[in-house]
Amino acid sequence: MDLENASARLAPRSPWQAVDLGTRLFRRWAWPVIRTWLAFTLIPYGLLLWLATSQEAWWPLLLFWWLKPLWERPLLAWYSHALFAEELSLRQLFRRWPRYALPGLFAQLTWRRFSPSRSFNTPVWQLEGARGQQLNQRLQVLHRAPSNRSWLMTVVMIHLEQFMSFALMALVYMLVPWQLNLELSDWFFEESNLQSLMASVCLYLAMCITEPLYVACGFSLYLNKRTWLEGWDLQLGLTRIGKARAGTSAALALLVGALLLPTPPAQAQATLPADTKDEQQQVIELLAGEDYMPFDTFTYREWKDQDEDSEDSSIWETLWKKLFEWLTNSESRASTDKPFSIPSGLLWGIVWAVFAGVVVWLLLKVVNQMGFRLPGRQPQNAIPTHVAGLDIRRQSLPDDIASAVNACLQAEDIRGALSLLLRASLATLLQRYPVPLAAGSTEQHCLRTLRQHHGSTPALQFLGDLINAWVRTAWAHRPVQAAEVKALLSRWQSLGQAETAHG
Structure with missing residues (x-):
């Protein structure tokens, strides 16, 4: 990876600025990445859709959705090469498929399938080739505070994909001739082959846009995090300064030699000896260690303009201020001898447990509304009203x-x-x-x-x-x-x- 050949300016950005960079990458290479997506997914999706329509089952389409990490690998391979001035052809992508698609795929299709940071974590497997303990350490480093907001970007992309799908279905409904003016609920909730086929095609057309965009945004978040951690912008800047100074020094040396020496000067050594380089690298690692340069990270909450006393503050603003003050001082209150002090960890555990319970309850309600049943659950033959x-x-x-x-x-x-x-x-x-x-x-x-x-x-x-x-x-x-x-x-x-x- 040659940073000097990057077609985008590698500089530290905020997470949402990095996501905006991902949208620009997609806009620049929209047709090549959409063509890549179609080349790898059109035939599998068509076969699974035919199977789902013929059997009147939903599991083939669920299988395609479950294999999304597999379909995203060629897109990431294309982006990673195109950013550094190498646009891969479809033949090269198919030929190199085992090298970039298989590493870490089993984990992403099993216990890591529902990770909201999938687009951010995939480059660690695919581009860095990390394995085992090295992979865990690398993920911990990349996910350190401040947050990269990859999970929130995933939530936004999920909603964008659903909105685009329903918008396409509504467009098709509006274009239906008045002689076939069916009920709107029939097109969106009826489970006949025609409606299922139409909904599936609209979903796939939406994924042709959202999936390349999702991969580009996750890749840009990954590049931004590495720029923050490894100082890529400083490395590029120092390289340019070094090249400029080296060129100036060489020209000045040639000029002085031509004026003062009767014989042509010996060729100057452009690089330092290998042992000198090793010694410099050891000194840099020693000075960057924990003994000489300790690095601590901490997070705290602060209400903006909290020193200004405003009599016009609403009751909600007052409640938020009290909440932030309570969260900030929760550790100190937990360490006191008050019998009713609650540690912040326990409180947040209760909050997340209640949230998880509400989510599970809503999922069960949705599954029940859609007519699906759990394998071990006996259906109730209740007569609807x-x-x-x-x-x-x-x-x-x-x-x-x-x-x-x-x-x-x-x-x-x-x-x-x-x-x-x-x-x-x-x-x-x-x-x-x-x-x-x-x-x-x-x-x-x-x-x-x-x-x-x-x-x-x-x-x-x-x-x-x-x-x-x-x-x-x-x-x-x-x-x-x-x-x-x-x-x-x-x-x-x-x-x-x-x-x-x-x-």
Whole structure:
């Protein structure tokens, strides 16, 4: 790595200035890195997406997301060479893949997979080649205070990726012709193959931007931390000064020799002997050691303008001041003999434990809302009260469904008639065939779940035809004919009589 060939100015920056440098790196080499991302991920993502669509499963896409550290390795390899005036071709990236992609990959795909500093830590494996104890020591040095904010950058990138994905889905929804003016909730929450395919494609298009940007920002944070620790800017500055002085001294020596000496001067030795260099390096290491130059780091909190007494401060500002004062003096209070003093470590442990509990609770709620179940957990066949916004409780339905449907048909209310028939059918079938359903399930999800558990019975075939008629009427704004509604009502009555006689 030749620092003098760097295409960016290596200087100590704040973490967010370093992230801004990463955005500039991405903007400069946007097409080469996006092309690299497509070359390594387009075919695997296409195969996994086909597998997910054909099997109606979500695990292939989860596998692609889990392998993100693998897909990011070629991007980091390209950035690390391009920054120092060597732009790798796709052939070179594929040829060198085992050398830069495998080191540390197992750790990043297992216990380090959820590390929020992944983009910052990856160069230690891939570029430095650190292993074992050396790796742990190197990570400890790079993560010393002040913080590099890599975890916060990861949080920002996650939100940016999600916002871009939903924005693309909303754009597609707005471009759909009015003849297919479906419900917005159907496009975002329905789990049919079309909606899953569209959401997956939008997510991949968003990752084509966010993943190269994420790698560039993490790499710039890593370079900034090394610049702070190793003084790269000082090294470059001293090298330039040394070269300038060496050139001036050589020119002056040649001039003096030409004027004073009758014979050409002997060639001056440009470099010092090897033993002299070794002695100088030993002296530098000795003076930089703990005995001569101790280095201590500490962190403290201070409220800005705390010496100024302001009578206009709000209650929130007063509370924050009290909190910072309490945190600053927590260690001294813990060392006193007060019986109710609480150490700051214990307090922060309680806070983080409560935070972790809230996060786990929210994750379980989200998983439950999405319909997923833990492997060892038995699903509860609770009958939902609402399906796709339709109230299917018995007390909300009229006593005589047939009369109510015929009354709606006489009033030319096709939507109301189908709504009553669909609500009554769902209430009856879910009561007779209980299945595990998540809260907020749509009618299509109910139909697929019933077919998975009970096969294709005549009642479920009728429910499929009824749902298709409801979708055309309520969503596509193409109402069916009244005769078709009457035929569906007759089938519903005959199914009810047949099942009653069979029971």
